Every structure is written in C-alpha cells, then in structure tokens.
Amino acid sequence: MELMEGVELRHADRTDPAVLALTTAQQTELAALYGEDQPLVALHPDIEFILLTLDGAPVGCVGLQPISPGLGEIKRMYVEPSSRGWGLSRLLLTEIESHARTRGLTTLRLETGTKQLEAIALYTHHGYTETPRYPPFETETVSRCFAKHLD
Numbered sequence: 764m765e766l767m768e769g770v771e772l773r774h775a776d777r778t779d780p781a782v783l784a785l786t787t788a789q790q791t792e793l794a795a796l797y798g799e800d801q802p803l804v805a806l807h808p809d810i811e812f813i814l815l816t817l818d819g820a821p822v823g824c825v826g827l828q829p830i831s832p833g834l835g836e837i838k839r840m841y842v843e844p845s846s847r848g849w850g851l852s853r854l855l856l857t858e859i860e861s862h863a864r865t866r867g868l869t870t871l872r873l874e875t876g877t878k879q880l881e882a883i884a885l886y887t888h889h890g891y892t893e894t895p896r897y898p899p900f901e902t903e904t905v906s907r908c909f910a911k912h913l914d
Contacts, residue, residue: 781821
C-alpha cells in the first residue's frame with residue numbers, strides 16, 4: 764500500500780512508550796465520553812501493535828489480540844485528535860487486517876461504543892458487520908460489536 768508522505772507504519776511492543784502514551788490517551792478519551800464505569804479490559808500478553816508515525820511523531824496505533832485459532836480482536840485503535848480526518852485510521856485498519864492474515868487469522872472482531880459514530884462508519888465501510896455483544900461487553904448497552912471474515 765502506498766503511504767502518504769511522512770507516514771510510517773511499524774510493529775511495536777505493547778510496552779513501547781509511544782504505544783503506552785497513545786493507548787492511555789485513548790482510554791482517557793473514552794472515559795470522558797462514556798464515564799469511568801466502563802469495563803477496563805486488560806491487554807493480552809500476546810497482543811501485537813502497529814504504530815503509525817507522521818513525520819517521526821507517533822500519532823496512531825492499533826492492536827491485534829489473539830482470541831482463539833483463526834480469531835483475532837482489534838484493540839485500542841486510536842488516532843490522536845489533531846491527526847484525524849486524513850485517512851490514517853484506514854491505513855491502520857488495512858495494515859492490521861494484512862498482519863492478521865499473515866498470522867493465519869480468518870476472522871477479526873472488535874468492540875466500539877454507540878457514541879463513536881466515525882469508528883462505526885469506518886468499520887462498516889470496510890466490511891465489518893454488527894454481531895451480538897461478546898464477553899465482557901454482553902451487558903454493556905453502549906457497546907457495539909462487529910466482525911469481518913478476512914478473504
């Protein structure tokens with residue numbers, strides 16, 4: 764995929780300081796949007812991240828967490844607010860799907876919230892379809908879950 768000028772995508776560990784900063788910002792933004800009582804889901808030790816930098820500065824990330832054979836979950840997809848609207852989330856989504864295929868995953872799932880309309884539009888535009896809420900989100904009325912079978 765041709766990246767826009769100044770954009771780099773690279774694999775990063777969940778303990779990478781840039782990943783930690785971005786995922787903390789994402790969780791803070793979600794707490795402001797939905798309140799502090801939302802379930803905080805710990806990251807699986809085997810999660811892999813893609814870090815997106817723009818002119819060398821980290822501005823976005825997305826995680827791929829293994830769930831079961833063939834199934835992965837997209838976690839902590841985030842682009843910092845001043846870098847939104849340029850298609851960076853599409854780059855992250857395309858890259859994590861490609862990486863999932865190389866890991867032998869055939870299906871990706873994700874959870875997002877009812878107030879995250881841009882995220883819902885992104886996922887549905889990229890072929891994700893709404894599914895029943897799965898644990899630990901099954902009783903969270905503000906959660907919406909989606910899945911996509913990878914070709």
